[in-house]
Amino acid sequence: MAMSLLDGSANLRCGWNLHIKKQHQHAAGLSSLIFKTGFLTDVTGLCAISSAAHGAVFRSVRAPVPKSISAARSARILCLQDSNSNTKYFDFVVVGSGVAGLRYALEVSKHGSVAIITKAEPHESNTNYAQGGVSAVLCPSDSVESHMQDTIVAGAYLCDEETVRVVCTEGPDRVKELIAIGASFDHGDDGKLHLAREGGHSHNRIVHAADMTGREIERALLKAVDDEAHPFVRPPFRYRSADFSVMVDIIPKNTCFQKATTGDDEIYCHGVDTLNTETRQVVRFIAKVTLLASGGAGHIYPTTTNPLVATGDGVAMARRAQAVISNMEFVQFHPTALADEGLPIKPTNRRENAFLITEAVRGDGGILYNQSMHRFMPLYDERAELAPRDVVARSIDDQLKKRGEKYVLLDISHKPREQILAHFPNIAAECLRYGLDITSSPIPVVPAAHYMCGGIRAGLQGETNVKGLYVAGEVACTGLHGANRLASNSLLEALVFARRAVQPSIDHMTRSSLDIHASTMWTRPVLPTSIESHAMQEILFRTKTTRVELQSIMWEYVGIVRSTNRLKTAEWKIGELEAEWEEFLFRREWKPMMVGLQACEMKNLFCCAKLVVSSALARQESRGLHYIEDFPFLEESKRKPTIIFPTSLKLTWSSQQAHKLAAGAPR
Ligand SMILES: Cc1cc2nc3c(=O)[nH]c(=O)nc-3n(C[C@H](O)[C@H](O)[C@H](O)COP(=O)(O)OP(=O)(O)OC[C@H]3O[C@@H](n4cnc5c(N)ncnc54)[C@H](O)[C@@H]3O)c2cc1C
Numbered sequence: 094m095a096m097s098l099l100d101g102s103a104n105l106r107c108g109w110n111l112h113i114k115k116q117h118q119h120a121a122g123l124s125s126l127i128f129k130t131g132f133l134t135d136v137t138g139l140c141a142i143s144s145a146a147h148g149a150v151f152r153s154v155r156a157p158v159p160k161s162i163s164a165a166r167s168a169r170i171l172c173l174q175d176s177n178s179n180t181k182y183f184d185f186v187v188v189g190s191g192v193a194g195l196r197y198a199l200e201v202s203k204h205g206s207v208a209i210i211t212k213a214e215p216h217e218s219n220t221n222y223a224q225g226g227v228s229a230v231l232c233p234s235d236s237v238e239s240h241m242q243d244t245i246v247a248g249a250y251l252c253d254e255e256t257v258r259v260v261c262t263e264g265p266d267r268v269k270e271l272i273a274i275g276a277s278f279d280h281g282d283d284g285k286l287h288l289a290r291e292g293g294h295s296h297n298r299i300v301h302a303a304d305m306t307g308r309e310i311e312r313a314l315l316k317a318v319d320d321e322a323h324p325f326v327r328p329p330f331r332y333r334s335a336d337f338s339v340m341v342d343i344i345p346k347n348t349c350f351q352k353a354t355t356g357d358d359e360i361y362c363h364g365v366d367t368l369n370t371e372t373r374q375v376v377r378f379i380a381k382v383t384l385l386a387s388g389g390a391g392h393i394y395p396t397t398t399n400p401l402v403a404t405g406d407g408v409a410m411a412r413r414a415q416a417v418i419s420n421m422e423f424v425q426f427h428p429t430a431l432a433d434e435g436l437p438i439k440p441t442n443r444r445e446n447a448f449l450i451t452e453a454v455r456g457d458g459g460i461l462y463n464q465s466m467h468r469f470m471p472l473y474d475e476r477a478e479l480a481p482r483d484v485v486a487r488s489i490d491d492q493l494k495k496r497g498e499k500y501v502l503l504d505i506s507h508k509p510r511e512q513i514l515a516h517f518p519n520i521a522a523e524c525l526r527y528g529l530d531i532t533s534s535p536i537p538v539v540p541a542a543h544y545m546c547g548g549i550r551a552g553l554q555g556e557t558n559v560k561g562l563y564v565a566g567e568v569a570c571t572g573l574h575g576a577n578r579l580a581s582n583s584l585l586e587a588l589v590f591a592r593r594a595v596q597p598s599i600d601h602m603t604r605s606s607l608d609i610h611a612s613t614m615w616t617r618p619v620l621p622t623s624i625e626s627h628a629m630q631e632i633l634f635r636t637k638t639t640r641v642e643l644q645s646i647m648w649e650y651v652g653i654v655r656s657t658n659r660l661k662t663a664e665w666k667i668g669e670l671e672a673e674w675e676e677f678l679f680r681r682e683w684k685p686m687m688v689g690l691q692a693c694e695m696k697n698l699f700c701c702a703k704l705v706v707s708s709a710l711a712r713q714e715s716r717g718l719h720y721i722e723d724f725p726f727l728e729e730s731k732r733k734p735t736i737i738f739p740t741s742l743k744l745t746w747s748s749q750q751a752h753k754l755a756a757g758a759p760r
Pocket residue numbers: 149188189190191192193194210211212213215216217218219220221222223224225226227228306307338339340341386387388389398399400402403404406407449543544565566567568580581582583584585587
């Protein structure tokens with residue numbers, strides 16, 4: 094079944110009919126420079142080191158090279174960047190330094206040169222905020238079948254069974270590897286790993302480090318990447334901080350060009366264009382293989398547990414590069430983020446990301462009350478507080494709307510104080526900062542956008558329809574989560590797919606040659622230096638207010654409970670808002686090829702918001718996280734993923750490939 098989207102910007106179909114070839118072909122290059130594995134670029138020494146707190150970091154890792162050849166290698170290295178260092182060449186470029194990006198980089202660095210590009214401080218990622226843990230079958234009484242069953246039930250039967258089997262089967266080894274790398278998880282009195290239980294899981298299978306699991310994983314992975322002598326990383330490699338960059342677009346070699354030169358109608362990825370927010374340089378990274386591990390898109394909503402870096406850049410850029418996108422209607426709202434307005438002491442500044450109250454609190458016996466201290470969950474679901482996230486989020490939403498209140502209360506104070514403090518030290522400390530003792534008082538909570546189940550469509554090896562472009566982690570849609578993610582399955586999915594993408598990436602890298610012409614083939618993005626400063630200030634201010642407006646449209650019309658009318662209103666309002674924003678920029682001499690962090694993020698937020706709305710409109714049933722009042726029931730005939738195919742029809746600047754605009758497309 095094919096459905097044209099209302100804005101005409103994509104063809105959207107339902108069905109598992111996407112064919113992703115597993116064998117990648119050689120990247121074409123008429124006169125390309127061959128890199129041999131182990132004969133690597135190292136351009137890090139030529140880059141400035143910055144210590145700024147917010148910006149983006151480009152990190153370079155390299156595999157070891159015998160000392161005897163290092164001089165020859167250096168000479169060759171110098172050939173592999175242009176004279177002003179604005180083009181760099183790598184075997185692998187990894188976008189993102191969360192669990193997926195780092196885990197992958199650790200492996201592929203044994204086979205070639207790797208650049209890790211990340212948007213802020215290396216640890217700043219959704220990974221770093223994960224509280225609950227990683228799910229894996231590690232207890233003899235548990236089984237892969239049981240984990241699969243729980244995943245499929247949570248996913249409202251929309252999961253891809255093969256993917257679920259692969260993830261549940263390979264999960265335990267991936268967790269053991271993480272421990273071997275240096276991650277330290279909680280152990281019970283018996284000296285064995287302490288396995289917690291979360292909503293939707295029928296066994297205790299959550300490996301965790303108190304309520305700061307993500308921080309521990311991120312710490313261990315960053316250390317392993319930094320630590321040349323780590324026994325896990327063989328052969329040891331170097332990792333040097335170089336400069337600050339943020340990916341602004343994927344460099345695609347598209348169908349038309351390819352057909353004209355080689356008759357091949359595949360789409361290829363040649364690397365990424367980045368903006369160094371510190372040195373204010375645009376740097377082009379040409380790579381044989383690109384891994385996108387850029388995480389989620391929580392900031393399309395005003396209240397989100399995601400850090401500021403989660404603006405959906407990867408999905409939007411991949412969409413512009415003609416990648417297939419899937420299941421974007423399934424946005425997971427975490428039912429219990431800390432509601433600041435309910436705290437005794439209000440934070441002075443609005444938080445960039447809502448503080449999460451892990452569902453392990455409900456797992457440990459936490460009870461939800463409305464502000465009249467009436468327990469309400471049993472009215473909605475017999476599993477009460479242990480019902481899946483979507484059910485709890487909708488129930489809270491219903492209570493808030495019916496009672497006109499801003500938050501509900503989550504109470505764990507009936508449990509022993511020592512137990513609360515031992516299990517939730519981070520939550521207890523955060524609440525105490527604002528005058529709330531969770532061992533004696535209930536916690537004010539509200540739902541917040543949390544996790545994007547949809548993303549760039551990936552095959553079982555993390556491959557996409559764009560050759561040379563692999564994906565892992567939250568940016569990917571592998572089919573694991575279906576219509577709803579089971580708690581603690583996302584760190585697991587990131588670990589499994591980061592690892593699965595390694596061998597095909599190495600194979601692709603070995604077969605490919607670097608196309609030095611790719612550095613000049615597409616117009617480079619430029620900085621808006623020609624724009625006068627007062628106009629630039631206006632642009633920045635307008636972009637900031639537009640971002641807030643987009644977020645409130647999404648919250649109001651594309652939130653936890655949806656309707657066709659409200660989605661159509663959202664579609665119209667977003668279209669208007671985007672057109673007005675673009676017009677404002679272009680009237681102030683903004684050009685399509687110009688880049689700036691805020692403008693790039695705005696484009697990407699628009700793109701992701703539109704993908705969510707289009708996908709939500711296309712799904713005329715309620716399933717998992719997508720609840721739509723006009724179609725309140727599940728329909729077996731609609732048990733298919735939503736797929737947005739690439740198309741050449743692109744109407745807005747935000748959704749157009751920059752190089753096409755530069756080549757004279759409208760505007
Ligand atoms: C508060 C919270 C709690 C969670 N708890 C759990 C849990 O208990 N268990 C679980 O399984 N999952 C949990 N999750 C989800 C899980 O943490 C994420 O899905 C997972 O960590 C994603 O990993 P990732 O590597 O794909 O992306 P991330 O960890 O988000 O990393 C993305 C990286 O990409 C970079 N990036 C983004 N855009 C750009 C760009 N344009 N240019 C350069 N770099 C870019 C970012 O800077 C970042 O380094 C939680 C999430 C949150 C927010």
